[in-house]
Amino acid sequence: MLYLASQSPRRRELLAQIGEAPHVLDVEVEEIRQAGEAPDAYVARVALDKARAGYAMVSHENGIRVIGADTEVVLGDEVFGKPRDATDAALMLRRLSGREHRVxxxxxxxxxxxxxxxxxxxxxxxxxxxxxxxxxYVASGECFGKAGAYAIQGRAAAFIEHLSGSYSGVMGLPLHETSRLLRSQ
Structure with missing residues (x-):
């Protein structure tokens, strides 16, 4: 049985795309970057914290698997989480405008x-x-609840000049990597 330690509808949709129908767990994990923590290490730690929190919520019988994931937009060494409000969202988008960033x-x-x-x-x-x-874009409301204040699968697709990497990863769950993990023993 597969559990997803996330309330994200995008992650559920992405898992369904590869034939998985997880049970959803509502986990509460603090998402605060520690002093000196590299962006990639921060994202990996938060995803692990989510998976562990989810695993702690379920029975530990054979066949139980829990997925935890996290996605962040990174510009230089700065991690852009979800915008707090419209002003924050507009600021993030101005900073990303005309620039390359990592997801x-x-x-x-x-x-x-x-x-x-x-x-x-x-x-x-x-x-x-x-x-x-x-x-x-900010007035559309699509920017809220999204790392970096944009949804690549929505109206913000018009902003993307170039993408190198995983489209599903930018959405919130890299399907190639997730599928490989699910197939591994």
Whole structure:
């Protein structure tokens, strides 16, 4: 039985895309970057914390597997989480405008015998955005609840000049890596 330690509808949809129908667990994990923690290490740690919190919630009978994942937008050494409000979202989008950034997505699988993980790093380049584009996008509300204040699978697809890496990883769950973890024993 597969559990997903996330309330993200995107992650559920992505798992369904590869034929998985997980039971959803509502986990509460503090997402605060520690002093000196590298962005990739931070994302991997938060995903592991989610998987462990989820695993602690279920019975530990044979065949139980729990997935935890985290995705963050990284510009230089700065991690862009979810925007706090419209002002924060607009600021993030202005900073990403016309620039290249990384999207780091970590996934952990815990099955009682082991804890295994994979990390996906994608490079995304935004076209230059004008004030009206940013204001319209923020007003749409799509930016909220999304790392870096954008959803590649939505209206923000028009902002993407170039993507190198995993489209599903940018959405929130790298399917290639997740599928490999699910097939591994």
């Amino acid at each position: 780091v997505s970590a996934v952990w699988l815990i099955d009682g015998k082991s804890e295994r993980h994979a990390l996906s790093v994608s490079i995304v380049r935004f076209s230059a955005l004008d004030v009206a584009q940013i204001d319209d």
